[in-house]
Amino acid sequence: MFRKTNPLQSKSEILLRNITVTGMILFYTVFLLVPIGIAFAGSFHEWNPLSGIYRFNGIENYISVFTSALFGKSMLNTLIFSVVVIFFRVGLGLAIAIAIYSNLIKHKSFFRAIYYMPVVTPMVAVAFVWKFLYNPQIGAINQILGLDINWLMNPKTALLAIMIMTIWKDFGYAVVMFMAGLYSLPSDAMEAARVDGASSWQTFKYLTLPLLKPMTLFVVITSIISYIQAYVQVLILTEGGPGTATYLSSYIIYNEAFVKYNFGYASAMSFVLFVITAVFTWLSFRVSGDSE
Numbered sequence: 001m002f003r004k005t006n007p008l009q010s011k012s013e014i015l016l017r018n019i020t021v022t023g024m025i026l027f028y029t030v031f032l033l034v035p036i037g038i039a040f041a042g043s044f045h046e047w048n049p050l051s052g053i054y055r056f057n058g059i060e061n062y063i064s065v066f067t068s069a070l071f072g073k074s075m076l077n078t079l080i081f082s083v084v085v086i087f088f089r090v091g092l093g094l095a096i097a098i099a100i101y102s103n104l105i106k107h108k109s110f111f112r113a114i115y116y117m118p119v120v121t122p123m124v125a126v127a128f129v130w131k132f133l134y135n136p137q138i139g140a141i142n143q144i145l146g147l148d149i150n151w152l153m154n155p156k157t158a159l160l161a162i163m164i165m166t167i168w169k170d171f172g173y174a175v176v177m178f179m180a181g182l183y184s185l186p187s188d189a190m191e192a193a194r195v196d197g198a199s200s201w202q203t204f205k206y207l208t209l210p211l212l213k214p215m216t217l218f219v220v221i222t223s224i225i226s227y228i229q230a231y232v233q234v235l236i237l238t239e240g241g242p243g244t245a246t247y248l249s250s251y252i253i254y255n256e257a258f259v260k261y262n263f264g265y266a267s268a269m270s271f272v273l274f275v276i277t278a279v280f281t282w283l284s285f286r287v288s289g290d291s292e
Helices: 011-042 061-065 069-101 107-119 123-134 139-144 158-183 185-193 198-209 213-228 230-237 249-258 262-290
Strands: 047-048 053-056
Touching: 011 047, 011 262, 047 061, 047 139, 047 262, 061 262, 069 107, 069 213, 069 249, 107 158, 123 158, 123 230, 158 213, 158 230, 185 198, 198 213, 213 262, 230 249, 249 262
Parallel strands: none
Antiparallel strands: 047 053
16 A cells, blocks of 8 residues: 655554554445445435335435425524524634733633533533523523523524523634634734734734634634534424424434434435535635635
């Protein structure tokens, strides 16, 4: 596979490299490419593994996806959910990162760790805690704010409640990413701006923000991919309810595949969602000006 080009490389090093690369190829083939191929083929079949049904039906599953009112509603919910959560994730993450980066804040490592802790906490655990907080009788949110709202059973507040929980859990990721970006800024450019008499706002607007553009794009892209696939918080907090108020696209896929065992239809929706994710990712690059 690899020829020995460096006389300092031993035969054992070359052998180890070949074994490692071969193992990675086999791993991704068996656990990624093959399942994707099986799912793609299954999307053209009426497929129920429990009853042993695997019957070819052409593009009927895809027609059902594009004519489904529920899938359309779920995509609208997903769009609203993603836009709001990404906006606050990026905004809060950038604001807090700049606050920690400034000379006014001490113990920077402590604050970075505090804000990142919710990110590494499993979503299942976070969702159960917030479900208790949203409880209309004994939940801390209603008691602290003096409200009487059934957050998760009200169609007007259920999706909002899920978005608030998701923002709280995930904005720490943006904080850490923007902190890394801020520490990588060229110090000579920042010093030149100060020498030229630029105010803090001017330095941020014309220097810091443009230099953080690649990091902002990275956070936005990873957020789009993550939130289009979000379903765990919906499953635990509302199960899509009340009614279809909190149906997200990935939750429908989960429901069709693992509740109704309609694997063919779920596979078709998965590939439609994959294309939509790719389109939104491409649009993000285009809007940012980083694509030809």
